Amino acid sequence: MIEATALTKRYGPKTAVEDLSFTVKPGVVTGFLGPNGAGKSTTMRMLLGLDAPTSGRAVVNGRSYADHPAPLHEVGAMLEARAIHTGRTAFNHLLALAATTGIPRSRVEEVIELVGLREVAKKRAGGFSLGMGQRLGIASALLGDPATLILDEPVNGLDPEGIRWIRDLLKSLAAEGRTVFVSSHLMSEMALTAEHLIIVGRGRLIADTSVEEFIREASNNTVRVRTPDAGKLREQIAGPDVTITSDEAGVLTVTGLSSEQIGRTAHEHGVALYELANQQASLEEAFMELTRDVVEYQAVPSASRPNVTEGNAA
Amino acid sequence: MSTTTAPAPVSAAATAPRGKVTQPRVLKSEWIKFRSLRSTYLSLLIGMVVMIGIAALACWAVANRWPSMPAMEKAGFDPAGRSIDGFFFAQLAVGVLGVMVVTGEYSTGMIRATLSAVPRRLPVLWAKTAVFGGVTFVVTSVTALISFFVGQAMLSSQHIQTSLSASGVPRVVFGTAIYLTLVGLFGVGLGTVVRSTPGGISSLFGALLVLPLILHALPTSWANDIGPYLPSNAGQALTTLHPDPHTLAPWTGCGVFALYVVASIIGGAIVLKRRDA
Ligand SMILES: Nc1ncnc2c1ncn2[C@@H]1O[C@H](COP(=O)(O)OP(=O)(O)O)[C@@H](O)[C@H]1O
Ligand SMILES: [Mg+2]
Numbered sequence: 001m002i003e004a005t006a007l008t009k010r011y012g013p014k015t016a017v018e019d020l021s022f023t024v025k026p027g028v029v030t031g032f033l034g035p036n037g038a039g040k041s042t043t044m045r046m047l048l049g050l051d052a053p054t055s056g057r058a059v060v061n062g063r064s065y066a067d068h069p070a071p072l073h074e075v076g077a078m079l080e081a082r083a084i085h086t087g088r089t090a091f092n093h094l095l096a097l098a099a100t101t102g103i104p105r106s107r108v109e110e111v112i113e114l115v116g117l118r119e120v121a122k123k124r125a126g127g128f129s130l131g132m133g134q135r136l137g138i139a140s141a142l143l144g145d146p147a148t149l150i151l152d153e154p155v156n157g158l159d160p161e162g163i164r165w166i167r168d169l170l171k172s173l174a175a176e177g178r179t180v181f182v183s184s185h186l187m188s189e190m191a192l193t194a195e196h197l198i199i200v201g202r203g204r205l206i207a208d209t210s211v212e213e214f215i216r217e218a219s220n221n222t223v224r225v226r227t228p229d230a231g232k233l234r235e236q237i238a239g240p241d242v243t244i245t246s247d248e249a250g251v252l253t254v255t256g257l258s259s260e261q262i263g264r265t266a267h268e269h270g271v272a273l274y275e276l277a278n279q280q281a282s283l284e285e286a287f288m289e290l291t292r293d294v295v296e297y298q299a300v301p302s303a304s305r306p307n308v309t310e311g312n313a314a
Numbered sequence: 315m316s317t318t319t320a321p322a323p324v325s326a327a328a329t330a331p332r333g334k335v336t337q338p339r340v341l342k343s344e345w346i347k348f349r350s351l352r353s354t355y356l357s358l359l360i361g362m363v364v365m366i367g368i369a370a371l372a373c374w375a376v377a378n379r380w381p382s383m384p385a386m387e388k389a390g391f392d393p394a395g396r397s398i399d400g401f402f403f404a405q406l407a408v409g410v411l412g413v414m415v416v417t418g419e420y421s422t423g424m425i426r427a428t429l430s431a432v433p434r435r436l437p438v439l440w441a442k443t444a445v446f447g448g449v450t451f452v453v454t455s456v457t458a459l460i461s462f463f464v465g466q467a468m469l470s471s472q473h474i475q476t477s478l479s480a481s482g483v484p485r486v487v488f489g490t491a492i493y494l495t496l497v498g499l500f501g502v503g504l505g506t507v508v509r510s511t512p513g514g515i516s517s518l519f520g521a522l523l524v525l526p527l528i529l530h531a532l533p534t535s536w537a538n539d540i541g542p543y544l545p546s547n548a549g550q551a552l553t554t555l556h557p558d559p560h561t562l563a564p565w566t567g568c569g570v571f572a573l574y575v576v577a578s579i580i581g582g583a584i585v586l587k588r589r590d591a
Contacts, residue, residue, distance in 0.1 A: 045426075045590075045591075048426075048430050048433070049429075049430075049433045050426055050429055050430065050590065050591040051590040051591070052590060065433055066433035066434060068433075069334040069335065070332050070333060070334050070335065071335065071430065071431065071432075071433050072430075072431055073332045073333075077430050079423075079426050079427075079430075081423045081426070082422075082423050083423045083424055083425075083426040083427035083430075084422065084423065084424060084427065085347070085351070085418060085419065085422045085424040086422050087351045087352060087353060087418070087422075088347070088350050088351060088424075089350065092346060092347075092350035093427075095346050095350075096343045096344075096346040096347045096350070097343070097427060097428075097431050099339055099340075099342045099343035099346055100335050100339050100340055100343045100431040100432055101332075101333045101334065101335050101339060101431070102333030102334075102339055103333065140427060144332075
């Protein structure tokens with residue numbers, strides 16, 4: 001169980017995480033989703049006590065991480081940036097971590113076997129591929145057989161087989177009743193792995209929802225309308241919860257109204273429709289839509305609206 | 315949060331003991347880290363070879379020159395001190411290693427794994443200090459002894475050697491090991507403060523080597539007042555048999571140097587505890 005309460009982190013003038021509250025429950029994989037620079041890694045570092053929150057509180061299994069007498073047994077973590085000395089072998093890396101809490105050598109061998117690194121365990125980690133490095137990170141997270149796992153972008157740089165392996169592993173860990181909190185900037189990946197989603201953008205919470213719900217909402221709220229009378233239709237269907245955009249003349253993209261509602265309104269006002277279609281917005285599009293809203297919500301002047309992925313120069 | 319009954323592949327085989335983090339365990343962890351890096355062996359080996367090599371060379375040169383050496387120079391000759399002169403170069407190897415014991419973790423990102431495992435942080439610094447200090451003292455003591463005996467063997471051709479039982483000689487030999495160990499620990503402390511390898515190395519050798527040079531630019535009376543208290547001057551009082559008038563007494567000097575080292579480690583502890591990893 002992970003509980004973040006009003007977590008805020010500022011680096012100088014830059015706010016990386018702002019007033020972020022959420023709970024991660026055991027038994028399911030919870031995806032922590034957001035574009036690059038959204039504050040996912042920062043949040044995870046705060047959960048692990050590596051970065052001190054500017055304000056707010058992070059609690060893992062009932063205490064702040066640093067207050068656990070046997071942290072590796074409580075929380076297994078894999079951080080985004082590789083946390084491995086390049087000059088040390090995978091085996092010695094794990095052995096040194098294990099020693100801090102008296103985990104025996106046999107367990108080190110066990111996790112090496114488990115992540116499939118036996119062949120290279122006695123090689124220096126500096127020569128590891130990205131995928132091998134991720135596997136070593138997972139091995140160190142599993143060392144203490146922890147009830148909670150925090151993994152930052154574990155599928156980054158993996159081949160399809162590796163991605164599949166991690167996906168199955170995370171699900172089985174959750175099925176055993178563990179808390180599994182895994183970040184990603186890829187909606188498509190989280191849709192396959194996670195059951196629950198915590199979505200952030202620019203350091204703020206955007207959504208805290210089940211994947212099922214997210215998909216349901218994402219897939220049927222956009223309608224494409226082609227009409228010779230776009231201006232008139234636009235006036236008639238406009239409303240507080242309705243967003244209308246137009247990328248080409250005579251075509252409107254409407255969110256907030258069903259195709260039935262639009263069709264009826266058009267009929268009532270004598271507007272001819274050439275095309276009226278529900279758009280199956282892809283998950284990725286829905287996700288981008290959500291995170292773009294956040295940028296606007298932050299009221300950055302549109303002329304200098306920063307790129308979401310960069311987000312620094314603001 | 316109870317684990318389901320089916321034995322899961324990821325679980326620890328038996329009900330593994332859920333050990334707490336303790337200082338002895340962190341010490342063991344740091345020992346594993348220290349002995350599992352090539353740079354450890356490389357730095358210590360370079361330090362040893364250089365120091366012993368210089369002992370042999372310097373003493374051989376003196377023995378060669380002895381018959382033609384002016385009487386005044388002969389009178390001031392310190393056979394013990396000459397045989398451990400190579401400490402000046404050995405301190406570079408030991409100092410760099412001391413810095414890198416800490417900064418190597420920052421440059422690679424290892425520090426985040428380390429501090430996740432030991433979130434109270436300070437036990438890591440104490441353990442690094444103990445492991446590095448202990449190993450370095452043993453290695454530099456052995457090196458100083460070998461240098462001493464090799465040097466004396468060279469000098470014996472002119473019968474100008476001294477022995478370990480002569481007054482003040484053990485202090486010079488083991489004092490050199492103490493000085494080198496303190497240099498390394500100074501590196502550990504400064505490395506923990508600045509967190510970067512180049513920053514750590516330049517602050518360490520800035521303090522040890524550059525400060526005395528700057529002092530030369532000052533008026534002589536100032537230089538004589540301040541000079542003895544500079545870290546390297548204070549520490550090196552241990553390494554000569556006959557300290558010159560502008561140095562502190564050997565153990566006083568050692569104490570002053572140790573104060574610098576302790577201050578750097580305390581500074582490191584404060585930074586380690588307070589700043590984000
Ligand atoms: N140590 C730091 N110093 C300054 N800014 C930082 C630091 N860490 C992260 N940031 C900034 O905070 C924001 C969030 O970063 P991060 O948590 O890495 O996002 P994510 O993991 O979601 O991609 C970014 O704009 C990043 O530049
Ligand atoms: Mg990140």
